[in-house]
Amino acid sequence: MKNFAFVNARSLEEAVGHLAxxxxxxxxxxxxxxxxxxxxDGKRNDKTLVNIRxxxxxxxxxxxxxxxxxxxxxxxxxxxxxxxxxxxxxxxYMAAQVFADPTTRNSATIGGxxxxxxxxxxxxPPLMVMEADVHVKSARGERALPICDIFTGLGKTRVEPDELxxxxxxxxxxxxxxxxxxxxxxxxxxxxxAAAYATVDGxxxxxxxRIALGAVASTxxxxxxxxxxxxxxxxxxxxxxEAMYGAVQGDINPRPHSVRASVEYRRQxxxxxxxxxxxxxxLGDCGPRVQP
Amino acid sequence: MSKHTINLTVNGKRRTLDVQSNELLIDxxxxxxxxxxxxxxxxxxxxxxxxxxxxxxxxxSCLVPAVAADGWxxxxxxxxxxxxxxxxxxxxxxxxxxxxxxFCTPGMVVTSTALLRENPDPDEAYVKDYLxxxxxRCTGYVAIVQxxxxxxxxxxxxxxx
Numbered sequence: 001m002k003n004f005a006f007v008n009a010r011s012l013e014e015a016v017g018h019l020a021x022x023x024x025x026x027x028x029x030x031x032x033x034x035x036x037x038x039x040x041d042g043k044r045n046d047k048t049l050v051n052i053r054x055x056x057x058x059x060x061x062x063x064x065x066x067x068x069x070x071x072x073x074x075x076x077x078x079x080x081x082x083x084x085x086x087x088x089x090x091x092x093y094m095a096a097q098v099f100a101d102p103t104t105r106n107s108a109t110i111g112g113x114x115x116x117x118x119x120x121x122x123x124x125p126p127l128m129v130m131e132a133d134v135h136v137k138s139a140r141g142e143r144a145l146p147i148c149d150i151f152t153g154l155g156k157t158r159v160e161p162d163e164l165x166x167x168x169x170x171x172x173x174x175x176x177x178x179x180x181x182x183x184x185x186x187x188x189x190x191x192x193x194a195a196a197y198a199t200v201d202g203x204x205x206x207x208x209x210r211i212a213l214g215a216v217a218s219t220x221x222x223x224x225x226x227x228x229x230x231x232x233x234x235x236x237x238x239x240x241x242e243a244m245y246g247a248v249q250g251d252i253n254p255r256p257h258s259v260r261a262s263v264e265y266r267r268q269x270x271x272x273x274x275x276x277x278x279x280x281x282x283l284g285d286c287g288p289r290v291q292p
Numbered sequence: 293m294s295k296h297t298i299n300l301t302v303n304g305k306r307r308t309l310d311v312q313s314n315e316l317l318i319d320x321x322x323x324x325x326x327x328x329x330x331x332x333x334x335x336x337x338x339x340x341x342x343x344x345x346x347x348x349x350x351x352x353s354c355l356v357p358a359v360a361a362d363g364w365x366x367x368x369x370x371x372x373x374x375x376x377x378x379x380x381x382x383x384x385x386x387x388x389x390x391x392x393x394x395f396c397t398p399g400m401v402v403t404s405t406a407l408l409r410e411n412p413d414p415d416e417a418y419v420k421d422y423l424x425x426x427x428x429r430c431t432g433y434v435a436i437v438q439x440x441x442x443x444x445x446x447x448x449x450x451x452x453x
Contacts, residue, residue: 005294006313006359029360036316036355037336048294049313051360077349101425103343103350103403 002039005048012057012137012166018050019162020139026050028164030073031107033100034116058111058166061085068172072111072165076123080105088172091126091195091281095178098122111165114147117155120215124151125195126178128212128222132170136163144169148212151219175199177280179273190215191261192270196277204234206282211274216252216266223251226274235282245271298362302327303371311358318342318353321368329369329398333427340426343399344368350406369398372405380443380450381405390439392430400426404440412451414444 004027009015019026027047029035038044052058058073061082068088070079079085080096099105099122113123114134124147133144136159147168150157159165180193193214199207209230211223229247233240254266261269294313299306302325309324321327321344330353333341337352344353345367372379378386381404391397400423407414407422414422419440420433428436 001314001316001319003293004314004357006296006357007294008359008362029357032355032357032360033337036357040335049357049360051357053360101340102422103340103352103406103425104337106346106349107351107355 002042003046004039004044006051007048008051008054010054012055012164015050015052015055015164016137016139016162018048019164022048022050024161026161028052028115030109030112031075033104033108034112052164064169066171067169070110070168072114072167073109074111076100076105076108076110076113077102079110079123087174089126089130089170089176090174090284091129091176091178091197091277092123095122095126095180095193095195098178098180098182110168114150114165114168115157115159117151117153117157117219119154119217119219120190120193121220122178122180122190122193122214124220125193125212125214126176127168127170128220129176129195129197129210130170130173131210132168134159134165135167135169136160137166138163142166148222154218173197174284175281177277177283179277179280181269181273192216192266192273194270194273194277196274196281198230198235198278198281200235200282204236204282206230206233206235206278209278209281211248211251211277213248213252213270213274215260216254216270218253218255221251223248223274225250226271230274230278235279241271241275244274248274296359296362298359300361300363301365303367309358313357313359315358316354317344317356317358317361317366320358321353321366327368327370331395331398333395333399338425338427339396339399340403340423341396341399343402343426345402345406348406348409350403367402369402372401379405380446381408381440384439384443384446385436388435388439388442390432390435392428392432396426396428396430396432400428400436404436404443407440408444408447412444412447414440416441 029049059071076099086093113121132147176197178195181191195212198209211226214220226248229244254263331341333339337355342354419437
């Protein structure tokens, strides 16, 4: 095994203290499902792991006033079993059902999924259509960052090395949904994913919508052109999606020569996932477990 | 690198161990405690062969630094049977021939045990979905899924009487 040192943080204060003292030497570890893989791959060497797994203050799902509060250490399994998330953030709930496999979900955390900043992180498009705030803390203080402009590149976020993600907050929104296309179900990194927030009027016309996509560019992206093209269309009118099919192509920039899917394939699949996510979101509940 | 003293409860026994920061839980289980039932497969949590129980929940021991498991209560495949008597899951795996080469079997049995603790009354789709992170390369999935459903039936019958 590669070399690394280890310190255990028993409280939030201890954790940010370690991060301030260690500087770029620090590497935060919680569920370890990404961290240990990166170490084994040699992507990170001779780091000091700062273990935050035991900090209970960073765990849990609850209402704080009018907002949903999700601790950074909350596991994907906990999110996928939460009635509160199911009712208030169906997109996030649906993402948790198709995330890796049940054993990985027992360890993997939502904070880790954010910091990994993979283009295909399953919880990220849902958090983006919820317009979640990411709360971070350091020895310098606390701040909140809007998730929609937190990603600066593959594996990179605006969270500074001495900052620790503590929790997420977002307004409840039952009209959201998530769709994932993978090469197979198990452990498959997404070929592409789509999260949607969509509300409709009495005639079934889209009155408001937000779309976020995964694995279609170097970071998860908001699809603003697709959002504009969807406004006013009737959700159950198949032909009405045509404008979005074209518009969404400008929102995405799939990587050429990807091992998982060609550019052409992703460009064909993305609008279909968007359409399905919008329809499901407009319904306003998760329905049965769904796979595209 | 750093050195640490950790306490584990493994299959009901308390263990105090001195470990290096970069020792993995699977290495401690296999090489220090000689519990070689837990298999080292891919090393990156894709195959499920190294699955053990942490309390009632499954975890892949190849990704856990041993020092991060300080204080954990761990059950490996060796710790499931009590006094030589197989659990319903183990018994069903044997009776239905849900074992071919056997390499994936400890992980399959441990994950199936976690599955039935979480949901004592699963249907076929639930079992297939739950075991999706445990790979069997002898293509033995049909018998494995049947074995889990068989065990669930037996356990329900036992609970009813």
